[in-house]
Amino acid sequence: MTSPILDYEPDELAGCLMSAGWPRYRVGQLRRWIFARKTAEPAKMTDLSKACRAQLTQLFPTTGEGENRSLFSGELAAVSRGGDGTQKILLQWPDGQRVEAVLLRDDRDHRTACLSTQVGCAMRCAFCASGLDGFVRNLTRGEILEQLLRLNALLPPTERLTHIVVMGMGEPTLNLDALIPALAEATSADGLDIGNRRVTISTVGRPDGIRKMAAMNLPYKLAVSLHAPDDEVRNAIMPSNRGWGIDAVISAADAYFAATGRRVTYEYILLRGVNDSADQARRLANRLNRRTAIVNLIPYNPVEELAFRRPDDAAVLRFARTLEGEGIQVKVRFRKGDSIDAACGQLRRRMTL
Numbered sequence: 001m002t003s004p005i006l007d008y009e010p011d012e013l014a015g016c017l018m019s020a021g022w023p024r025y026r027v028g029q030l031r032r033w034i035f036a037r038k039t040a041e042p043a044k045m046t047d048l049s050k051a052c053r054a055q056l057t058q059l060f061p062t063t064g065e066g067e068n069r070s071l072f073s074g075e076l077a078a079v080s081r082g083g084d085g086t087q088k089i090l091l092q093w094p095d096g097q098r099v100e101a102v103l104l105r106d107d108r109d110h111r112t113a114c115l116s117t118q119v120g121c122a123m124r125c126a127f128c129a130s131g132l133d134g135f136v137r138n139l140t141r142g143e144i145l146e147q148l149l150r151l152n153a154l155l156p157p158t159e160r161l162t163h164i165v166v167m168g169m170g171e172p173t174l175n176l177d178a179l180i181p182a183l184a185e186a187t188s189a190d191g192l193d194i195g196n197r198r199v200t201i202s203t204v205g206r207p208d209g210i211r212k213m214a215a216m217n218l219p220y221k222l223a224v225s226l227h228a229p230d231d232e233v234r235n236a237i238m239p240s241n242r243g244w245g246i247d248a249v250i251s252a253a254d255a256y257f258a259a260t261g262r263r264v265t266y267e268y269i270l271l272r273g274v275n276d277s278a279d280q281a282r283r284l285a286n287r288l289n290r291r292t293a294i295v296n297l298i299p300y301n302p303v304e305e306l307a308f309r310r311p312d313d314a315a316v317l318r319f320a321r322t323l324e325g326e327g328i329q330v331k332v333r334f335r336k337g338d339s340i341d342a343a344c345g346q347l348r349r350r351m352t353l
């Protein structure tokens with residue numbers, strides 16, 4: 001059986017169609033239908049010859065749903081919608097595994113896709129729902145792209161995705177072989193044409209992975225999930241840190257900044273009584289001293305199975321002000337999608353339990 005169209009790298013797709021007799025420009029027309037005009041339905045591709053349209057039906061599988069039957073390998077298992085314009089999809093792959101992806105909208109007209117890179121996660125951060133059932137497998141390049149096209153299709157025909165955050169399920173640095181080619185298509189002019197600077201990859205902070213990304217000289221932004229000012233707290237809530245320590249994480253992030261010129265964002269979840277004191281804010285500022293960095297504070301989003309609590313707003317503000325007082329640039333991320341289990345592996349758990 002042949003593979004769905006999204007499973008082909010751009011060159012492979014061109015090769016496959018050209019060996020079926022297509023001129024190259026026709027391949028470009030097909031890509032425009034798929035990526036810009038959001039359809040893979042041959043009958044709608046009016047600028048393609050009848051023969052080409054018939055070939056598409058012969059060359060690619062026709063087993064999926066509706067217009068996109070030849071494009072995707074997954075099935076849409078659930079869609080949920082929050083009052084704030086957030087939408088979340090649950091995709092099921094042919095092996096029965098499921099991942100989630102989220103569309104976030106804000107008042108600046110940003111339409112952001114939040115993508116998963118793995119089924120489950122091996123990192124076992126104590127506050128996160130994604131790793132509760134352990135790691136299952138990496139997603140393929142096609143499965144990552146499918147999340148993007150499915151979210152893009154939720155938008156009205158005239159709107160498209162403007163940003164990507166790789167902050168869904170999984171650890172991106174453990175699946176760069178699939179992620180980077182998927183992002184290349186997301187950002188290419190004949191793909192989804194999303195600006196390179198509008199793509200952020202978030203990592204648990206594996207120094208090897210970050211250095212590998214630095215060596216690739218990627219045009220994307222890097223976000224590092226720091227979540228603690230020292231090894232004592234970081235080891236306790238992020239067991240992966242025991243393998244390398246916080247200094248190694250920060251110096252790898254420095255290497256990314258040096259190689260790419262992209263300012264690194266440090267994410268910091270605020271967990272009540274664990275990492276939210278003013279003293280910890282001061283120590284965090286010391287660690288990041290004189291760096292061109294920004295700290296993104298994320299009040300913890302409660303997960304049913306876990307005992308952590310979100311600090312009250314006054315404590316969040318105190319932490320932010322203390323960091324600012326030490327000269328650190330701070331953003332407090334208002335988390336969207338709480339009402340639809342949009343955070344971190346929660347929808348998948350609900351739907352699979």
Ligand code: SAH
Pocket residue numbers: 125127128129166167168169170171172202203204205223224225267269298299300301302303343344
């Ligand atoms: N593995 C990557 C990307 C996935 S998580 C990483 O660790 O960065 C994306 C962000 O959401 C991370 O900063 C993660 O620590 C955070 N996160 C996980 N669970 C959360 C929760 N319950 N509330 C708030 N943020 C959470």
